[in-house]
Amino acid sequence: MKVVAFNGSPKKTGNTFHALKMVTDELEKAGIETEIIQVGNQAIRGCTACGICKKNKNEQCVLPDDGLNELLQKMKHADGILLGSPVHFAGMGGTMKSFLDRAFYVAGANGGLMRHKVGASVVAVRRSGGLPAFNQLNNFLSYAEMLMPTSNYWNVIHGTSPGEATQDVEGAQIMRVLGKNMAWLMKLVEHGKGSVVPPEQEAKAYMHFVR
Numbered sequence: 001m002k003v004v005a006f007n008g009s010p011k012k013t014g015n016t017f018h019a020l021k022m023v024t025d026e027l028e029k030a031g032i033e034t035e036i037i038q039v040g041n042q043a044i045r046g047c048t049a050c051g052i053c054k055k056n057k058n059e060q061c062v063l064p065d066d067g068l069n070e071l072l073q074k075m076k077h078a079d080g081i082l083l084g085s086p087v088h089f090a091g092m093g094g095t096m097k098s099f100l101d102r103a104f105y106v107a108g109a110n111g112g113l114m115r116h117k118v119g120a121s122v123v124a125v126r127r128s129g130g131l132p133a134f135n136q137l138n139n140f141l142s143y144a145e146m147l148m149p150t151s152n153y154w155n156v157i158h159g160t161s162p163g164e165a166t167q168d169v170e171g172a173q174i175m176r177v178l179g180k181n182m183a184w185l186m187k188l189v190e191h192g193k194g195s196v197v198p199p200e201q202e203a204k205a206y207m208h209f210v211r
Contacts, residue, residue, distance in 0.1 A: 001186055002033040003118075004078040006071075008085035008096025009040040015124035015165035016040070019157045019175055020084040023122060026179025032080070032186060037071065039099045040086070044068060046098040047105055054109035061106050072103050072113075080118040080186050081146070083137045090129030092136045104140045108204075112145065116198060118186045119146035120178055122155045124165055130156035145201075149185045151178035 005024055009016035017036065024034035044066050052062045059076070060069050075081055083100070085092040092100075107113035121137035123130050134156055141148055155178055157171030158164075165171060 001031075001079040001190060002035070002077075003027050003080035003082055003182070003186075004074050005034060005036045005082035005084060006096070006099070007036055007038040007040055008083070008093045008099070009038070009124070010093070010095070011086075011162055012038055012041065014086065014162040015157065015159040016084045016086050016122075018159075018163060018165045019122045019124050019155075019171070020082060022157075022172055022175035023082060023120070023179040023182065026176055027080075027183050030180070030183035030187070032183055035074075037074070039071070040093050040095050042067060042095060042099075044095055044099045044102075047101045051109075053106045057110050059106065059110045059113065061102050063102070068099065068102055071099070072106055075103060075107070076113045078117065079190070080120075080182060081114065081141075082182075083119070083121045083140070085121075085123055085133055085137060087123060087125040087129040087133045090132045092123075092133045097136075100137075100140050104144055107144060112201060114141075114144035114146055115201065116189070117144075117146050118149060118182060118189060119144070120149055120155065120182050122157070122175060122178070124157050124159060126158065126160045130154070130158075147185060147189065149178060149181040151175070151181060
């Protein structure tokens, strides 16, 4: 089994990275392979709502290649996905938002590529705004019908300078517990394959309220 983690920070080894590493360390202890990929320093533009990925159904975004399609395939073939972001104005980083908007839309438009994978989110913050950013990340996981493990508190760790988050004793525990619970849930899913029938996927119902 493998987990792909995405670092939405422009800083390669900032506090978001350290939060992700705390989780992936526990996953690796449980025998699960991990990979941390930095997207926060990439030039990834937002979705243009062209709808061509939904029309073509080839698991590809048609925007000029910025690496997103390759990352989407990594997500498709992973058993678990871990999202991490710093907090910018009480929200996730802008590049991370652009990446997730496009990746999850293409995934949904192509039959639900993330459905029933295990997914979790973590956030690194200096002081305030951690929960709104955490909720933003979780919205993607929830919409994609992913399975979300929990920890013993919300998955937010505090620190300013790179590496400072390692001094947040409670935050570090939150990340460790999340890693252990994520590994456990992934193993439950893996052992359930072939013996527990998953619920049938329903076609998405769309409504609007303009009369």
